[in-house]
Amino acid sequence: MVTKVKINRVRAKIFNMVSTGVIDEPMNKFYDFLSIVALVLNLFAAFAITFDYMEEHYKGLLLAIEAVTTFFFAVDYILRLISSAELYPKLSGAKAAIRYISSLAGIIDLLSFLPYYLPVFFPAGGTVFRLFRVARILRLFRINSYYDQLNVITEIIVSKSQQLLASVFIILILMMASSLCMYSVEHEAQPDVFQNAFSGIWWSASTLLTVGYGDIYPVTIMGKILGIIISFLGVGMVAIPTGIISAGFVEQYQRLKTVGEFAEEENIHFIRVRLSENDKWSDKKIMEIGIPKDAMIVAIQRGNETLIPRGSTVLKTGDIIVMCAEKSKDIQPIELKEITINEGHSWNGMAIRDIDMSRQSYIFMIRRRGKAIIPKGSLVIRAGDIVLLYEKHATNKNV
Structure with a gap:
């Protein structure tokens, strides 16, 4: 029983150490600092080595930084796996570990280091494995735990999710409708470009989202008039999600300000x-x-x-x-x-x-x-x- 209590205490200490933002003890604060430094150095090395000058003069140093920081990510993953029972206290040790491994955070942590070591066992897939290293960038979201202002963004997106989904749904409907209309008026003039109703999806997407690549465009007078109308609609449709998020920011900060002033006053x-x-x-x-x-x-x-x-x-x-x-x-x-x-x-x-x-x-x-x-x-x-x-x-x- 005493041994089990000690194991639980050690596991709790490990959990507090690897949990971002828990800085009640010097060790926890140092580990958070070390995690941020390792992540920043790893990303710096990944970007810097793509420059010819940096690769020619500092390739050895950059590869060493990547090796050390990636090993740190592997150790961090193991520590989180060991302490997963503290993260999911209602589950047993094995079930908690499986829950962590299958969670989004667990997958990101795994992809932070595993692709680096896989080419050792599967040399032929080195290029593909290298693509998965982009998951390390997602670890930057852990820094989000330090700043309440950054958490506001997540809260706004969640609270306004229904309105945002509705606006995206309207944009998709407009894309399909504009593609069908453009096919109807441009098919005879450009049969190779607008081959069917779905051929105009790329044009409608670039027009409605105000990108306008210019690789596909109408040539008939009716098509140009229709293109102008759809462009105006695109400006309004893109502004809807922006307005929803902006309104959410205003509401959230106004709520925080009201509560803060009320708490201070009373x-x-x-x-x-x-x-x-x-x-x-x-x-x-x-x-x-x-x-x-x-x-x-x-x-x-x-x-x-x-x-x-x-x-x-x-x-x-x-x-x-x-x-x-x-x-x-x-x-x-x-x-x-x-x-x-x-x-x-x-x-x-x-x-x-x-x-x-x-x-x-x-x-x-x-x-x-x-x-x-x-x-x-x-x-x-x-x-x-x-x-x-x-x-x-x-x-x-x-x-």
Whole structure:
């Protein structure tokens, strides 16, 4: 049992180390820095070696950089594979590993180093394998975890996905319709160019998307008039997705600004919690979960909907709950805190009832591997837990 606990602790440390953005310990911060440096150097070597001067004078150095950084990617993949059970805590070790291997991130990590070594075993496929090295560029998206502003782009695309798909669908319909119309008026004048209704797809795509290569173009008067009309429609159609994304940026930043100003003005602290399947809050009404009276649920994100909570609102698995606690304007201000428990923390391995805390401090939730746990006196705090507590600061009435 002791050995299993040690293995789990080592695996948790490895997971924290390879997880991008977890910089609570110097080793984790150094590993993130090393990952970024390795990726930048690898991409630099891949691009630099395509220049004749660089290849002639620095080929050995560039190949050495590629070899070392690619080996680092291989080690990183192995570490992520070992710690995959921490990434998917509900799955067993083997199933978690398979889940990681088959995930998009796992495939990108695998393609980051495997094509480099495959020519050793299959020399004939060296050129094809080299094409797969482009997957290393996709590792740049890991840097996205450092910057919340970059995450806004993903959130906007997801939230506006239906509108974007609708606009793309309209563009496809216009492409087919314009191709058929152009075939009808240009087939007799250019039978070799517009052979059938689908021959104009390339022309309609380049026209509607405002590229205009000029390799295929109408020669009849009716075809030119039709081409002008379709060009005008193309400008409007391309502007639709751009407008949707632009509007999404405006809405998102306005929302962030409003929440930030409101929190600053009212001195309110916000915490977001995602409910998992085994959460005790799942399938319960808000009035039944017993949150502290000084804290409140201000919003519930369910899919693409934002719900205004009421006492009778039933919480469901997958909901993102936005909680807040405000500093009272009269007697006792309240402050929410998040404490990440690491291996060396004094609370690690202790039951809540045995923790020596101020009477003004209260633990109201523990997040463990993405799951929210309602604290009880017998609950033992573990390494990796995020303890959410609020503190009441007594004011001095004599001042």
